[in-house]
Amino acid sequence: MDILKTLEATIEARKSADPDSSWTAKLLSKGPEKCAEKFGEEAIEAIIAAAKNDRENLTYEAADVLYHLLVMLAARDVALDDVLTELARRQGLSGIAEKEARS
Numbered sequence: 001m002d003i004l005k006t007l008e009a010t011i012e013a014r015k016s017a018d019p020d021s022s023w024t025a026k027l028l029s030k031g032p033e034k035c036a037e038k039f040g041e042e043a044i045e046a047i048i049a050a051a052k053n054d055r056e057n058l059t060y061e062a063a064d065v066l067y068h069l070l071v072m073l074a075a076r077d078v079a080l081d082d083v084l085t086e087l088a089r090r091q092g093l094s095g096i097a098e099k100e101a102r103s
């Protein structure tokens with residue numbers, strides 16, 4: 001998870017970088033809609049790899065998906081921590097649901 005936080009910080013720093021100096025800065029300079037579109041393209045590439053059972057390519061495409069997810073979140077000023085907090089909240093909820101099911 002540290003690697004995602006480090007990547008998030010790098011992406012955040014690219015918001016103020018020269019678009020000609022970095023792929024991330026260039027993508028961010030095109031706006032949140034373009035970042036979202038790019039995320040969608042990468043997700044589709046991952047879907048295709050999964051459907052074909054191409055595990056090597058799926059691993060590569062999944063890394064692209066995670067990177068482009070972080071760029072899309074940064075473009076809309078959504079913090080990774082907020083996403084992780086939501087996941088943690090859901091874990092708590094599923095714990096409650098399990099306890100209720102058992103009682």
Ligand SMILES: N=c1c2ncn([C@@H]3O[C@H](COP(=O)(O)OP(=O)(O)OP(=O)(O)O)[C@@H](O)[C@H]3O)c2ncn1[C@@H]1O[C@H](COP(=O)(O)O)[C@@H](O)[C@H]1O
Pocket residue numbers: 007010014021022023024025063064067
């Ligand atoms: N993890 C990534 C990463 N994954 C994918 N990509 C880029 O995302 C692009 C993938 O999109 P495509 O394959 O569609 O590439 P493309 O055909 O050139 O793009 P289009 O013309 O279709 O828009 C590639 O150009 C990759 O370089 C990434 N670029 C950067 N990072 C990380 O971001 C950090 C900052 O990178 P810079 O912005 O380059 O400094 C790096 O240290 C890396 O850790």
